[in-house]
Amino acid sequence: MTRVTIADVARAAEVSTATVSNALNGTGRLADSTRTRVRAVATALGYGSAGAAPRTLGLAVTTYGQQPWNFADVPYFARAISAATAAAHERGYALIALPATPDETVWRSMAVAGVLVLDSPAGDPVVRVLRARGIPLAFDGRPAGDRPREAWVDNDHRATTRQVLDHLADQGARRIALMAGPGEEHYTRSCLAAYRRWCTEHDSEPCTIPLTAEDEEGRLLDPLLSGPRRPDGIYGIYDPCGRQVLASAARCGIRVPDDLLVVCASEDPAYAVAEPPLSTVSLAPQDTVALAVSALVDLIERPQHRPEPVIVPARLQIRASSTRMPVQG
Incomplete structure (x- = not known):
């Protein structure tokens, strides 16, 4: 490993090299927050470790490539970080979660024994750098390609998508739309593929609604929900979808569930007490991430070991937003 420099x-x-020197030596007139942050970065990079093998794992969320965003605010990733930290500590490792889109030089020199990568898209530059360094990797979400010294844990997104669509159809929906994000990771691609296949099998015209995360009030949905070809069922595969749909429906005078059935993939407990309570799909990050960390540590400590991929069942929690009649079974 190349020795990390100041x-x-x-x-x-x-920051400047002078700021780093002052932060590490306890000198200079620095804000406490700056001194703490610089010291944390130095530790993460292994500065001054003399090349000792670290007992530290990295965590990277690379869903949107070079686009910066605060994934820790999303309930799914908040649960994932908590579960990953607990699982790492249980195996005697520290865990560092870096912000989205760090400079690639960080990943070129960070002193980590292995990295957990969440929602990695095809052609992921962070994964490319880590593979070039020979760092063991474990993925939460199926990666592009299957390589030695790597492991992955995922849900069966196609089966889950079909389960949600079948549920909405059983409740009377005939024009079901899929609200999906801009990501190119396996999750989004699998859900889209399953949705299009389901529509073909049921002779239903596909309607894909792009998610705009900045549109917190869902105003971009208003023309669709107030138009003549509005859907009567929506499955949103990302956390903000449910809030945006409910807000738009309220403005447009659309009653949920009478006029519109809604299901959202989310770990946010607030959906259970929404008006009406929203049906959700849980991807069980507390389970997938814990299993991925365990597989990663096995790769580190047993280099010849190659873990089998693991599929964790997702869970559809049916609530008032997607029911017009008694649910069978």
């Missing part, structure tokens, strides 16, 4: 720490922390 310049590497300065680049990663986005």
